[in-house]
Amino acid sequence: MKSTVRKSTDARVPARWRADVERVLITETQLARRVRILSRQIERDFSGRELVIVSLLSGTVMFLADLIRQISLPLRLDFIGVSSYGNGTESRELVFTKELRLDVRGRDVLLVDDILDTGKTMKRVLEKLRVLKPRRIQTCVLLNKAARRIENIEADYVGFDIPDYFVVGYGLDFAERYRNLPFVGVLKPHIYESVLPAPIKRKR
Numbered sequence: 001m002k003s004t005v006r007k008s009t010d011a012r013v014p015a016r017w018r019a020d021v022e023r024v025l026i027t028e029t030q031l032a033r034r035v036r037i038l039s040r041q042i043e044r045d046f047s048g049r050e051l052v053i054v055s056l057l058s059g060t061v062m063f064l065a066d067l068i069r070q071i072s073l074p075l076r077l078d079f080i081g082v083s084s085y086g087n088g089t090e091s092r093e094l095v096f097t098k099e100l101r102l103d104v105r106g107r108d109v110l111l112v113d114d115i116l117d118t119g120k121t122m123k124r125v126l127e128k129l130r131v132l133k134p135r136r137i138q139t140c141v142l143l144n145k146a147a148r149r150i151e152n153i154e155a156d157y158v159g160f161d162i163p164d165y166f167v168v169g170y171g172l173d174f175a176e177r178y179r180n181l182p183f184v185g186v187l188k189p190h191i192y193e194s195v196l197p198a199p200i201k202r203k204r
Contacts, residue, residue, distance in 0.1 A: 003034055004161040013185060017178075020191050021168070026160060026184040031170060034159045035063070038140065039070035041157060042110065045138070049108045051075040052134070056082055056125065057098060059114035059179070062171035063142045063159075067112070078102040080128075082121055094124050104134040114172055115143040116158075119151030126153075143167065143184070160184075166192050 011024040042051075050073070055064045057079050068075065081098030109129060116122055122139065129137055140157035147164040166189075168174050169181030174192055178185075 021185040022188045023186050024183050025186050028182045035066045052104050052107045052109045053077050055079050055112040059171045060112050104132050106135050109134040109137045111139045113141045116141040116155050117145040117148035119149050119153040123151045
């Protein structure tokens with residue numbers, strides 16, 4: 001079962017973030033509760049199997065750490081790096097910045113990402129993984145932004161369905177900032193609509 005976020009919570013944005021963050025969309029408590037539920041679902045579905053978790057860098061780091069600490073199955077972990085963002089928020093050509101190190105042939109793979117919106121990144125990564133001939137691939141994302149979907153793709157495990165907001169925190173960034181927010185917040189438009197002087201690499 002998915003958890004849908006239709007509006008912001010009543011939680012206040014901490015004072016040090018109020019100039020940049022408009023509101024709290026998902027609180028620390030909500031995140032922790034939902035990650036526990038996802039971990040139980042994954043344990044049940046992969047029971048008796050050795051799991052290979054492939055995580056996309058770098059927005060998954062906080063979500064991934066909380067998720068795997070609650071999975072008691074034997075597992076191995078590897079990372080793929082993908083960049084698809086240049087200046088601002090417009091998507092650009094996908095570039096793989098880190099390749100998979102582990103051999104996943106014949107193994108059960110769980111692909112973990114922070115957010116699924118257009119689906120372009122996940123589609124490309126799944127295509128790349130399927131060439132390696134794993135036994136099966138399931139996908140897990142913290143956030144699902146269906147309003148921006150271009151590719152016909154859905155995740156098997158979803159933390160939260162969210163509206164089409166520009167979100168940061170809990171690992172998600174803008175210009176490599178805000179990853180350390182302990183909640184998921186909505187970024188104020190003037191932050192991401194401004195023209196940035198240097199290229200920003202960011203994937204979706």
